[in-house]
Amino acid sequence: MLIVLKPNVSKEEIDHIVDKIRSLKLEPHVSTGVQRTIITVIGDEDIIREQPLEAIAGVESVKTILKPFKLVSSETQPDRSVIRVNGIEIGGKNIVIIAGPCSVEGEREVVEHAQMVKESGGHIFRAGAFKPRTSPYSFQGFGVQGLKFLAKAKAETGLPIVTEVMDPRDVGVVAEHVDILQIGTRNMQNFNLLKEVGRIDKPVLLKRGMSATVNEFLMSAEYILSQGNRKVVLCPRGIRTFEDITRNTLDAGVVPVIKGLSHLPVLCDPSHAMGLKDYVPAAAYAFIAAGADGVMVEAHPRPEDAHSDGQQTIDAKTLVAMIDRIRKIARALDRDLP
Amino acid sequence: MLIVLKPNVSKEEIDHIVDKIRSLKLEPHVSTGVQRTIITVIGDEDIIREQPLEAIAGVESVKTILKPFKLVSSETQPDRSVIRVNGIEIGGKNIVIIAGPCSVEGEREVVEHAQMVKESGGHIFRAGAFKPRTSPYSFQGFGVQGLKFLAKAKAETGLPIVTEVMDPRDVGVVAEHVDILQIGTRNMQNFNLLKEVGRIDKPVLLKRGMSATVNEFLMSAEYILSQGNRKVVLCPRGIRTFEDITRNTLDAGVVPVIKGLSHLPVLCDPSHAMGLKDYVPAAAYAFIAAGADGVMVEAHPRPEDAHSDGQQTIDAKTLVAMIDRIRKIARALDRDLP
Amino acid sequence: MLIVLKPNVSKEEIDHIVDKIRSLKLEPHVSTGVQRTIITVIGDEDIIREQPLEAIAGVESVKTILKPFKLVSSETQPDRSVIRVNGIEIGGKNIVIIAGPCSVEGEREVVEHAQMVKESGGHIFRAGAFKPRTSPYSFQGFGVQGLKFLAKAKAETGLPIVTEVMDPRDVGVVAEHVDILQIGTRNMQNFNLLKEVGRIDKPVLLKRGMSATVNEFLMSAEYILSQGNRKVVLCPRGIRTFEDITRNTLDAGVVPVIKGLSHLPVLCDPSHAMGLKDYVPAAAYAFIAAGADGVMVEAHPRPEDAHSDGQQTIDAKTLVAMIDRIRKIARALDRDLP
Amino acid sequence: MLIVLKPNVSKEEIDHIVDKIRSLKLEPHVSTGVQRTIITVIGDEDIIREQPLEAIAGVESVKTILKPFKLVSSETQPDRSVIRVNGIEIGGKNIVIIAGPCSVEGEREVVEHAQMVKESGGHIFRAGAFKPRTSPYSFQGFGVQGLKFLAKAKAETGLPIVTEVMDPRDVGVVAEHVDILQIGTRNMQNFNLLKEVGRIDKPVLLKRGMSATVNEFLMSAEYILSQGNRKVVLCPRGIRTFEDITRNTLDAGVVPVIKGLSHLPVLCDPSHAMGLKDYVPAAAYAFIAAGADGVMVEAHPRPEDAHSDGQQTIDAKTLVAMIDRIRKIARALDRDLP
Secondary structure, three states: OEEEEOOOOOHHHHHHHHHHHHHOOOEEEEEEOOOOEEEEEEOOHHHHHOOOHHHOOOEEEEEOOOOOOOOOEOOOOOOOOOEEEOOEEEOOOEOEEEEEOOEOOOHHHHHHHHHHHHHHOOOEEEOEOOOOOOOOOOOOOOOHHHHHHHHHHHHHHOOOEEEEOOOHHHHHHHHHHOOEEEEOHHHOOOHHHHHHHOOOOOOEEEEOOOOOOHHHHHHHHHHHHHOOOOOEEEEOOOEOOOOOOOOOEOEOOHHHHHHHHEOOOEOEOHHHHHOOHHHHHHHHHHHHHOOOOEEEEEEOOOHHHOOOOHHHOEOHHHHHHHHHHHHHHHHHOOOEOO | OEEEEOOOOOHHHHHHHHHHHHHOOOEEEEEEOOOOEEEEEEOOHHHHHOOOHHHOOOEEEEEOOOOOOOOOEOOOOOOOOOEEEOOEEEOOOEOEEEEEOOEOOOHHHHHHHHHHHHHHOOOEEEOEOOOOOOOOOOOOOOOHHHHHHHHHHHHHHOOOEEEEOOOHHHHHHHHHHOOEEEEOHHHOOOHHHHHHHOOOOOOEEEEOOOOOOHHHHHHHHHHHHHOOOOOEEEEOOOEOOOOOOOOOEOEOOHHHHHHHHEOOOEOEOHHHHHOOHHHHHHHHHHHHHOOOOEEEEEEOOOHHHOOOOHHHOEOHHHHHHHHHHHHHHHHHOOOEOO | OEEEEOOOOOHHHHHHHHHHHHHOOOEEEEEEOOOOEEEEEEOOHHHHHOOOHHHOOOEEEEEOOOOOOOOOEOOOOOOOOOEEEOOEEEOOOEOEEEEEOOEOOOHHHHHHHHHHHHHHOOOEEEOEOOOOOOOOOOOOOOOHHHHHHHHHHHHHHOOOEEEEOOOHHHHHHHHHHOOEEEEOHHHOOOHHHHHHHOOOOOOEEEEOOOOOOHHHHHHHHHHHHHOOOOOEEEEOOOEOOOOOOOOOEOEOOHHHHHHHHEOOOEOEOHHHHHOOHHHHHHHHHHHHHOOOOEEEEEEOOOHHHOOOOHHHOEOHHHHHHHHHHHHHHHHHOOOEOO | OEEEEOOOOOHHHHHHHHHHHHHOOOEEEEEEOOOOEEEEEEOOHHHHHOOOHHHOOOEEEEEOOOOOOOOOEOOOOOOOOOEEEOOEEEOOOEOEEEEEOOEOOOHHHHHHHHHHHHHHOOOEEEOEOOOOOOOOOOOOOOOHHHHHHHHHHHHHHOOOEEEEOOOHHHHHHHHHHOOEEEEOHHHOOOHHHHHHHOOOOOOEEEEOOOOOOHHHHHHHHHHHHHOOOOOEEEEOOOEOOOOOOOOOEOEOOHHHHHHHHEOOOEOEOHHHHHOOHHHHHHHHHHHHHHOOOEEEEEEOOOHHHOOOOHHHOEOHHHHHHHHHHHHHHHHHOOOEOO
8 A cells, every 4th residue: 555645744744644554553664755755555455445544634645556355356266266057157168148038027928038038049047026117106026926937937948047136135035936146236235235145055146336336346246255155247237428329338348357357257238238129239249259258138029018128128039140149259259159 | 208210110110109109098199201200199108108119110219208206396396395303404494514424433432423513513413323335344334233322422412313224124223213314325226225214204315326317316216205205305425427536526516406306405415525525615615505405524523533434524623614604605695504 | 309398388488489490491380288388390400400499488408309410320321331441441341450559659660560560460550640648748749750651661561551630730741641540539529620631532530539429429520521521430449437447448339339320430449448458359359249340459569668558559469369369250240351 | 656566476577677667767666565566666757657667567557646737736836826817817816707608699799798798797708709519510600700809899898808719720810819718628638729829928718628537637738838828727617427417517526626736727617517507507606616716607698599509598687696696605705706
């Protein structure tokens, strides 16, 4: 850690800062340059990270050297994590395709939708039982009943299931019914929810908050791992920027950045990144080419009848063509599809 | 609502869209221009808002006319809401000052801090018992014990108390101990939590999400009002932008925008907006001059010893001077302090 | 165009707006709904676009229907533009690779650098003679002398040359020496410069402003085409967002959006999008997979000795490997390299 | 400067970096911690700032300590600059009001508009002769003829004049006719234009780029001062963010930040920050309360007839009321109006 002092810092102020650092059992080194005095602190940066050093008179700025995350870091674990769900590997050589409608729309419907995904070549089925909706007047999902429908869809198709959990009180029941628990973008920093899914033994698909930094995203994953659950899949899904011609901005460049910093698998969501179905395949190709371990897309036999997010939902024909193209791109990258 | 069709839309596609709108008991009017055909829909926009019209072949874009919120809207209630807490009016003629440390730091400490706020001229005391921290390794707050300390601080000083609630399971116990429940920026779209605080009879201070739009912010307030609790105070606290020279960007211009759209009181947080104590007073003046009904600031007798957020925490002397200056500005705006 | 009126609009205000529209020889249609009166205007939207309708009493908002650009629009010209430079086609089936150092570094150096690009498989050579630098104290480029060096590099290698022009006074001399004129990100809305390059008969590579919307980007291209020069290549290069872990945010999703709106070729810059050399290849693959017609990368035999932008500059070995991989991805997309 | 090395850096890589620093006549200090080796460089940071250190094998990141600007810095000149124009002081105790229409609209009109500003209590008149317009098909201004009209307006009213210059070729003629030259937001990094206005002896009003950082903004001012012209007024005008309910985001918090970093006067533009006339007065109050030395607003006798920007233009009555209120706020801040 580096503490930059103000140009007019006094001797007493420097002494006070040095004492403060020593009281934490760390060793400060004071260097006096022409324009600034700086204090370098060697030792465990975590101890001092929590101190409000910038509140001390004479301090201009503080520059940390290490990233704040540990368990998710590729420094702690150099080998990439591979997470297995029903024989499917996420984060291995093969690209994984998750697909399905935004919402569970009924028992018969969810089975039909899962069959569509299976026949199209998808590997995991997605659909929301609990729906976080911007408006209290919008369809809020089937809840626990929807979880039962999802279990039925798995029984019929054999596809593992991922669905979102929004409330710490629902973690148990969701974990009973599905294979992967999704934490949605609006809950990426719902720390109590993160702690709850950190205590179960099922994979968690953690979506990035719509304006979360990469560091915050990895710290949210750290919350889950810190409770014992190491099966976390990171899911970039576009970020919010000044550009509103698409629903979000598809920041494909985040994939190599995250894969450099962390050993966790990275699986991306091109549907929410773009928000319009015509752009979803190109967005999926971009994420895969950037290094993603798979994509999760919204798909529905009749998007215009979808209960939610229809405008960004692709149909079966597009899904089949997209998976076919992803296979070709995967091979160009020395990867493949299962 | 206005539906803009693609330049090459077919007769069949237009008929399909018209049928869809009629099936919702709404009346479409088709206008054919030189470059585009547009369909205007008269009637209840809520019915059609949920339909994924952009998923239909031939549709280029959909433009809504009305704002999606109702109960919070100044169209529904033209008179401004005034919320009373222990004899203090939020949203009336007078400016309200909330102050206190980021965290509850102990029983003795919290009483000392509340006394400092009272003596400095503040009207409401703030301190966090449950702390949402980016890192799982940071101090997470005193929890329920902290609530008891806060109740003690109120008993000693008479100041009403505001504190954050992060978990729907804690709403009951927090409401028992304090006067105002705060929803933090990371939970602005934690919809289950919003519903819970919507069912109690205590004021809620709703902080804006760090990159929530004004519409999303008001829809989150709508969630609370839709459950019956109409005592919501809106709290802008700066937004996340490309500029990182301050912790957030103090968007003072949002105050007149929100006050135009909604009847709810607006009370701002300059501490989180700026992130550095030296800038807090100027930021508070800007929010007040823009029309805010008050400010909430982090204050502590010794900011460098604060358990969290010390770098953006002002001391007693600064708090006194700031309140004095706010009084002068309030009078320049034909307002005052209690 | 749709004019939404305020809920309390008066009869006189409506009449005034209707008169204003009729005075422009356009036809207004007034529809009175339960919550709002709206006025639909049929006819040439350009006439009314310039009017400050929102300044008129009673108007709440104005919603335009058509995009403001014409010559660059894929509606005006459905066939994709292909721009030819020295036998290379930009915007055709083949992917084009532009590479070279950030700056011209001397006569001998620029020839060496162009040879490296040629031997690595690149098609066009880039290097800056005029350098827009954030600091007045940084190296500002070789200027006109640098143009002569670039002409030498072309004579030696046969590679066509692209270089930036920053000043309307330099357009003539730059056009004399090189094959493609680049407009840099900071000059995307330097309208006088756009007009000057619009009057020459050489291709223009127009970089997107770092926070320009897609509409603004296409309007800047429209400036050039409106002066007669139709040979414009659009160059996305990442945008500025809240995320600063990379120099910019690589928004690969903009490629299908622009290719839907415009017939102009799209060639992307992954070097500036990421800002760090290790991320450049993955970023290039993402842009290509998203549909780009090529990439422009900064490359140098010894990046650590580059006069500028060394941190985001790849070396010859990386360039060769990257071009090889791009060839495979291109073929997976039914495209190829020349 | 601090150079953080990668965890697996080799002895040879460290030696190479140390040699590189020594070759620049600077002194490196290597500190080896448990998790990272860091190199602190003492000496003139400018020498090393230009080096692409991050391109060197083994370097993880580079952290600079000093701000890159000098002449504009409050460290170089602790006393605040006061710029005098026709007896008006910008940056002194008094708040300055600049007002006028977006565009010069004709000879008679500009005189009428300047009289309106004078009678309303404004101190400086603004109107654009050269207009940077997003569309090549929009009104582009009266050009040099407009400058003559502006000179007439000054002769009639005695008000000093500010107008925008867009092209380095026009700096001479603009400087002949008006008192203050404005650099528009789109030209904040038009470095050749900055150099030209740096060589004249008239004040320059430098608007902040719509997504320029504070550091970039101050570096653009540094360009002007580095050429000899020290009369620069900094003009924040809102920034571009994800929020589009207003034209830009009024970031009032930037005022105390800039006033801390630089001695130059700060005069803000609430009209462009908000983009809608109803919000302009509150935005002006916020900027003043945050510490601005004045505001520049768009005003016109009949905003709905303005040639451009009518929707954000206030009328005479609003201008008078706004100036009256600003006087009261100024006095609450121990300042005043001339």
